Amino acid sequence: MDATREKKIGSDNSVxxxxxxxxxxxxxxVxxxxxxxxxxxxxxxQAQAEVVVVAPEVSPELEGIAHEVRRRPYRTGDLEGAFIAFAATGSREVNEAVAREGRRLGVPVNVADDPGGGDFALPSALRRGRLQVAVSTGGASPALAREIRGRLEGLFGPEWAGIVEELWRARRDGRAPDERLQEEVSRCLSRLRA
Ligand SMILES: C[C@@]1(CC(=O)O)C2=NC(=C\c3[nH]c(c(CCC(=O)O)c3CC(=O)O)Cc3[nH]c(c(CC(=O)O)c3CCC(=O)O)/C=C3\N/C(=C\2)[C@@H](CCC(=O)O)[C@]3(C)CC(=O)O)/[C@H]1CCC(=O)O
Ligand SMILES: NC(=O)c1ccc[n+]([C@@H]2O[C@H](COP(=O)([O-])OP(=O)(O)OC[C@H]3O[C@@H](n4cnc5c(N)ncnc54)[C@H](O)[C@@H]3O)[C@@H](O)[C@H]2O)c1
Incomplete structure (x- = not known):
């Protein structure tokens, strides 16, 4: 195995x-x-990716999300043309096979049942429009990441979506945020102090 590949999630002091x-x-x-x-x-x-789902059975919700559904078990070749991939079957062997194909093709793979086996891990994230706050424990404790995210949910009200949208518009148009917006940002930031 390539030495750079041996640095796995949580296996040393790297983050x-x-x-x-x-x-x-x-x-x-997926x-x-x-x-x-x-x-x-x-x-x-939400990220407007082109989603390909590979599984013997697919729910109507996933059908609605997927750009393409391959209604069958995974087979080698499914990762061809992928930018990234997710191994999220209930089978360790299948997930490992997906990770192997990813390594061969240079496609980064997220492995749901093995915090040490993947190329990337997902954070627990809260979203308010364009604003996202993401929490990661690097595989140490997904439950803790979720718990911390849950507490942050209460701190960040829905008003943040509008504020960040307005900041984005001003930035896009090359304008400085006006005084009213600046005051609103300050008010919301001061509410973040616990
Ligand atoms: C944050 C979140 C993002 C997301 O997936 O969207 C996420 N896991 C979430 C939920 C969750 N995970 C688990 C449960 C059920 C039990 C429990 O509560 O503990 C639940 C709850 C549920 O499913 O409801 C158990 C679990 N998770 C992993 C393993 C494998 C292992 O550790 O061996 C096992 C044991 C499986 C088993 O034995 O059955 C592995 C990973 N999970 C990660 C992310 C990555 C590390 C993130 C980090 O540590 O920061 C990593 C490494 C890989 C990855 O998937 O990227 C999302 C919260 C979303 C939210 O609600 O905010
Ligand atoms: N990373 C996380 O956040 C997290 C959280 C909980 C559980 N897990 C782990 O993730 C895995 C999946 O969990 P789940 O609750 O979604 O399981 P699940 O049993 O609900 O779903 C498994 C899916 O895999 C599909 N599948 C089985 N064999 C396949 C094959 N050969 N090719 C393609 N698809 C196949 C099944 O059709 C099913 O859709 C488990 O291994 C579990 O340990 C991860």
């Missing part, structure tokens, strides 16, 4: 590299169609 990735129009292959695969596919849809 995962935090990144917000632009997946718009990118082909993302292998599996249970609760975990569906959660991942939902977020891919």
């Amino acid at each position: 995962l590299y935090p990144v917000f990735m632009n997946l718009r129009g990118r082909r993302c292959v 292998v599996g169609a249970g609760g975990v695969a569906s959660r991942k596919a939902r977020r891919l849809l």
Whole structure:
């Protein structure tokens, strides 16, 4: 195995590299169609990715999300043309096979049942429009990440979506945020102090 590949999630003191990735129009292959695969596919849809689902049975919800459904077990070749992939079946062997194909093709793979086996892990994230706050424990405790995210939900009200949208518009148009907007940002920031 390639030495750079041996640095696995949680296996040493390195931390995962935090990144917000632009997946718009990118082909993302999701292998599996249970609760975990569906959660991942939902977020891919929000990112406007082109989702390909591979699984023997696919729920109507996933059918609605998927750009393409391959209604059968995974087979080698399914990752061809993928930008990234998700191994989220209930079978360790199948998930490992997906990870192997990813390594061969240079396609990064998220492996749902093995915090040490994947190329990237998903954070627990809250979303208010364009604003996202993401929490990761690097596979140490997904339950803790979810718990922390849950507490942050209460801190960030729905008003943040509008504020960040307005900031985005001003930035896009090359305008400085006006005084009213600046005051609103300050008010919301001061409410974040616990
Ligand atoms: C954050 C979140 C994002 C997402 O997936 O969207 C996420 N897991 C979430 C939920 C969740 N995970 C688990 C349960 C059921 C039990 C429980 O509650 O503990 C639930 C609850 C549920 O499913 O409701 C158990 C679990 N998770 C992993 C394993 C494998 C292992 O550790 O061996 C097992 C044991 C499986 C088993 O034995 O059955 C692995 C991973 N899970 C990760 C992310 C990555 C590390 C993130 C980090 O540590 O920061 C990583 C490494 C890979 C990845 O998937 O990227 C999402 C919360 C979303 C939210 O609600 O905000
Ligand atoms: N990362 C996480 O957040 C997290 C959370 C909970 C559980 N898990 C792990 O994720 C995995 C999936 O969990 P789940 O609750 O979605 O399971 P599930 O049993 O609901 O779903 C498994 C899916 O895999 C599909 N599948 C089985 N064999 C396949 C094959 N050969 N090719 C393609 N698809 C196949 C099934 O059709 C089904 O859709 C489990 O291994 C579990 O340990 C991960």
